[in-house]
Amino acid sequence: MASIAKFFFILLSLCMLNSVTTASNVTAIFAFGDSTVDSGNNNHFNTLFRSDHLPYGRDFPTHLPTGRFSNGKIATDFLAQILGIKDLLPAYLNPLVTDNDLITGVSFACGGAGLDPNTVALAKVFGLSTQYGLFEQAMRRISSVYGEEKATNIVENALFVISIGTNDMLYNVYLSPVRITRYGSISSYQDFMLQNLDAFIQRLYAAGARRILVAGLPPIGCLPIEITLTSMLPSQHWLQRLCNIQQNLDSKGYNNKLQSHIHLLQSTLTAAKIAYFDIYKPILDMVRNPAKYGFEETVDGCCGTGLLEMGPVCNIMELTCPDSSKYLFWDAVHLTEAGNYFLAQSGRKNVLPYLTN
Helix, strand or coil, rough: CCCHHHHHHHHHHHHHHHCCCCCCCCCEEEEEEEECCEEHHHCCCCCCCCCCCCCCCCCCCCCCCCCCCCCCCCHHHHHHCCCCCCCCCCCCCCCCCCHHHHEEECCCCCCCCCCHHHHHHHHHCHHHHHHHHHHHHHHHHHHHHHHHHHHHHHHHCEEEEEECCCHHHHHHHHCCCCCHHHCCHHHHHHHHHHHHHHHHHHHHHCCCCCCEEECCCCCCCHHHHHHHHHCCCCCCCCCCCCCCCHHHHHHHHHHHHHHHHHHHHHHCCCEEEEEEEECCHHHHHHHHHHHHCCCEEEEEECCCCCCCCHHHHHHCCCCCCCCHHHHHHHHHCEEHHHHHHHHHHHHHHHHHHHHHC
C-alpha cells in the first residue's frame, strides 16, 4: 500500500508541475540562508549541522544523501523545476558543479546559519556575509569563462531566494535566551535580525539582483522538536503533542515586521521586485489539515521517534517511517520532500507570478 500511495503522489506531482507554464524570463536561481535551502554546502564543514548521511536522501532520485536536510528534494529544487530551469539546484561547494551549472544557479546556503553572528559562530558554518563572498567568487568564475556581459545578464535575470531566521529564534531565544537579556525583548531582537537582513538585501541589489524572494519564519511552535520540548514543561498541555502557541505568535510577529521591511525596501529599491514568501500559513495548514495534503502525521518526524532526531542523531541506526509521503516532517525540524513540494506549489501560486511577470 505504501508503494501505491507513493506512486500516486509522484503522479500528482508530475501532473501539477506540468500544468505550470514553464516559459519564464528567470534563467537562474541563487539561494542563500540556512538548512531549508542548503543542498549540500555543509558537507564540507566541521559542524554538527550536516545531513550527508543516510537516511537523509533516502527518497532522492539516487537514493543517496546529498546534504539536503530531507528525505529527497527541497523547495528550491521544485522552484527550479517549476521555472523550467533545471531539476535540481546544486550546492556551490559541490566539487562536481560545472561552469554550466553556475549559469543556471546554485545554492550558497548553509544549514545552521542565521542572521545573528552568534548563531553562525555556534553552528560553525558560513553566514550571509560569507555566502555573499562565495556568490562573488562564482560571478568571477562565470565572467572569466563567459565574459562580464553574460555574468551581468545572469544576475539581472536570476531569482534570488533568501530563507533564514529560524535558527536565530531556536538557539538564541528558546534554547538559550541570552540575546533577549541583551536586547530586552523578543521584538527588539527581531529588529536586530531584520536590520542584518535589510543590509544583505541591499547588498544583493547593489550587485544587480532584481528579483528577490524572501521567506518568512515557519510556525516554529509546530516544529516537532519544539512540540516535544513544550510537552516536557509543566503546563495544562503537559505530555500532549500540541503546537506552542506563544512561539507561533513570535513567528507571526517577525513575519509582520518582515513584510513591512520588504514594503519599505521595495519603495526605495525601485528597479527590483522584492517579494515576501509566506511559509507560515501553508505549513500551519498542513499541520492542521493533514488529509487535505495526503498526510497522516504532521507533528512527529519520520526519522527515529520523530520527537528530537535531526542531523547526526538522525542516522542509519534509526528506524524511519515506511512511507515518508505521509509525513509532513522528515526529522524533528525539516520538511519531507512531500512537504517541500506543497510549499513550492504555494510559492508558484502566490509569489512567482509577481516576480516573473
